[in-house]
Amino acid sequence: MPELPEVETVRRGLALKISGRRIVRAELRRLDLRRPFPPALAERLDGAQIGALGRRGKYILIELDADGVLLLHLGMSGRVTVGNAALPAAPHDHMVLTLDDDTVIRFNDPRRFGLIDYVRRGEAARHPLLARLGPEPLEASFDGAYIASKLAGKLTPIKAALLDQRIVAGLGNIYVCEALYRAGLSPKRLAASIGRRRADRLAAAIKSVLTEAIAAGGSSVRDYVQADGELGYFQHHWAVYGREGEPCPGCNCAEGVRRIAQSGRSTFYCAKRQR
DNA sequence: CTTTCGTCCTGACTGC
DNA sequence: TGCAGTCAGGACGAAA
Numbered sequence: 001m002p003e004l005p006e007v008e009t010v011r012r013g014l015a016l017k018i019s020g021r022r023i024v025r026a027e028l029r030r031l032d033l034r035r036p037f038p039p040a041l042a043e044r045l046d047g048a049q050i051g052a053l054g055r056r057g058k059y060i061l062i063e064l065d066a067d068g069v070l071l072l073h074l075g076m077s078g079r080v081t082v083g084n085a086a087l088p089a090a091p092h093d094h095m096v097l098t099l100d101d102d103t104v105i106r107f108n109d110p111r112r113f114g115l116i117d118y119v120r121r122g123e124a125a126r127h128p129l130l131a132r133l134g135p136e137p138l139e140a141s142f143d144g145a146y147i148a149s150k151l152a153g154k155l156t157p158i159k160a161a162l163l164d165q166r167i168v169a170g171l172g173n174i175y176v177c178e179a180l181y182r183a184g185l186s187p188k189r190l191a192a193s194i195g196r197r198r199a200d201r202l203a204a205a206i207k208s209v210l211t212e213a214i215a216a217g218g219s220s221v222r223d224y225v226q227a228d229g230e231l232g233y234f235q236h237h238w239a240v241y242g243r244e245g246e247p248c249p250g251c252n253c254a255e256g257v258r259r260i261a262q263s264g265r266s267t268f269y270c271a272k273r274q275r
Numbered sequence: 276c277t278t279t280c281g282t283c284c285t286g287a288c289t290g291c
Numbered sequence: 292t293g294c295a296g297t298c299a300g301g302a303c304g305a306a307a
Binding site for chain 2: 294
């Protein structure tokens with residue numbers, strides 16, 4: 001479930017391996033994921049020099065040559081691995097890039113919720129997938145004042161609002177649960193009821209949860225690359241996510257961590273600590 | 276306009 | 292053991 005910290009860890013690991021290299025072979029093993037690949041993608045990749053790697057929300061942006069950007073989204077099951085050319089393609093390896101040092105980068109995505117697109121450098125910010133994204137939660141401009149103003153009048157639960165990428169970019173189900181837990185806010189609370197004080201707490205909780213997760217990604221694997229070549233995933237200890245029935249780590253309430261369904265997704269929380 | 280819901284996909288898991 | 296059923300999730304687009 002790659003969310004911002006996992007995507008950022010993939011970006012960093014990938015940057016160490018591919019930035020500055022040239023693609024000598026690009027193999028597309030199918031023509032689409034969530035949507036069709038852009039026209040002539042293989043031709044654009046083949047021979048391209050790889051520049052800087054950026055991230056916007058859950059999207060990875062890879063600069064190609066002087067004026068191109070490769071856009072990657074890992075969806076739900078997307079993974080990137082680093083290996084050598086001797087390894088045969090595995091099932092669901094949809095894009096395989098061979099670099100000029102014989103490193104092979106594989107984009108693997110069984111459920112195919114991921115996305116690959118190509119955009120001109122100057123038009124990246126106006127790309128339909130990026131243009132409407134909300135602010136980066138780790139930037140200084142993302143703060144309690146912004147959150148409070150954005151949630152004012154919204155008659156949706158705070159949980160759903162934080163999953164809306166137009167409000168803030170990069171949060172998914174796991175980190176929304178964790179941030180609400182840390183902020184002491186009930187996931188069922190209406191977004192409109194988050195005033196400035198609660199919004200300040202929420203902003204701080206989101207930032208600290210994400211920052212700690214990114215740090216865990218960077219420290220848990222050598223140079224962000226695991227022994228099997230996989231980038232970006234790491235062992236992490238969630239306070240509430242996936243812990244239905246377990247004791248809440250912050251208090252000794254009898255009920256422990258509850259799980260409820262909100263708009264078809266599981267929400268984990270502590271009813272005592274989160275109001 | 277706002278908000279909710281169905282849809283895509285396959286692997287992991289549950290229960291009979 | 293095997294198989295059917297359920298669940299997981301990001302983001303879009305349709306529906307209300």
